[in-house]
Structure formats: C-alpha cells, structure tokens
Amino acid sequence: MYAAYHVKAKEINQELINILEKTYHDQELVIVSRDEYNQMEKARHNIEYLAKIDKAARDIEDGKGISVTMEQLEAMENG
Template identity: 40%
Template structure:
C-alpha cells in the first residue's frame, strides 16, 4: 500500500495507475482536510465488492439460523409438481 500526496499523483498519474493495475498496489491519495481517496485496479475493486456481498449473504444466513434456533421458524407444505403447474397456469 502506498500513500502519496495529491500533487505527486497528479504529476505521475500514469505510473501510479500502472502500480495499481500491474502490481496490484493500492494507492492512497492524501488530500487536504482528510478528504483522501484510493486508487486500485478494477480486479481488486471487484474482489472487494464480492467479499462484501458474501459477508452480507453469510450474515443473512446467520440471522436465519438464529431465528430458527429461537423458534421463529414456520412450517410450510411443499408445492407438488402437479399443484405447481396449476398455479403457473399450465
């Protein structure tokens, strides 16, 4: 991870973009008043997004397990294939 001030990045943008894409480096661009930003490759960004979605999904599963454990689950009858065809208008 690199931390570089805004002026340096502005003057050398291509090289910092290359660091992010070619070397997988995360570049923190420091700015006034702590308005910092991050430069990272699209691949790295997609990995972070996927990890966030997975964490959200796992959290939902954990909440569901807790609800079932505390007796909040509900029983439902299964829809048989013939019944399903009628419901779907077949």
C-alpha cells in the same frame, strides 16, 4: 461517503485531481484497479449474504420459523 469514479489511468489529469480535491477535501483517497475493486465488492457481498444466513439460522433457533408437512406444501401448491 462512498463513491466510485471509473476512469482509465491515462484519463487522470489535473482537472480530475481538482474535482477529487473539491469533493473530498482533506480525506484520504485510495485508487485500486478494477480487478481489486471487483474482488472487494464480491467479498462484501459474500459477507452480507453470510450474515443473512446467520440471522435466518438464529431466527429458526428462536422458534421464529414455520413448520409445514409435505402434504401441506402440496395442498398450497394445488391451491
């Protein structure tokens, strides 16, 4: 399960701890700074993007791409 709770360190109190305990029971929790979280999200996004590029390259290698000439592109543009 993936969830994000955005709170400031000074807002962590017993009520929040109780909510987290009820929500996650015996699961381990990790608390990271906003900067670290943003870096992890950026890395995750980059990995997903690179995977899409790899898939597109494999599709082209497998003959799934479309080939057109410049004249055909210009004709498409002009309708």
